[in-house]
Amino acid sequence: KPKILLIGSSINKNLLNSIKSIKDINCELLIVGKLNDKIKNHINRYNISYQNYFSQSDKAIYKLYKKSDILLFASKYEGFGIPILEAMRLGCPVLSSNGGALKEVGGEGMEYFDPLNTDEISTKLEKILNSESLIKNIIDYGLKRSNEFSWKKCAEQTLKVYNSLQN
Secondary structure, X not given: OOEEEEEOOOHHHOHHHHHHHOOOOOOEEEEEOOOOHHHHHHHHHOOOEEEEEOOOOXXXXXXXXXXXXXXXXXXXXXXXXXXXXXXXXXXXXXXXXXXXXXXHHHHHHXXXXXXXXXXXXXXXXXXXXXXXXXXXXXXXXXXXXXXXOOHHHHHHHHHHHHHHHHO
């Protein structure tokens, strides 16, 4: 059974559509974030096996990325998309929505979907899970892509913008 990781449980994380999209996939969900009754009922309606984690340490989250077969990130909107970057850096393949800044973070080497289209999510998820070569390509791309991001680089670029505004 593949382990599908979902990070976050706020409304923008789109858990209901994520859950509906995997209803016919024999898998186990690993969900990071506090689940309300509506989400739990949705999971139970589709008889999906899941584990729920919240208030986890960075080390525990690291272990979840490492034991997951894929990060499904169906967010409707994000300011940046740190979970995508974390997954890529740790060698966890990512399937992401095309919303907000997520394509800017993920780049061209990932698969994207419309977060409101559960059929598209399901189709792309099955495509990845059933192709070892695609998984390898996404992981290899993600490892390279994640090296383009660092807090140091972010600070340097921010300082450069501030300095340009002074002139």
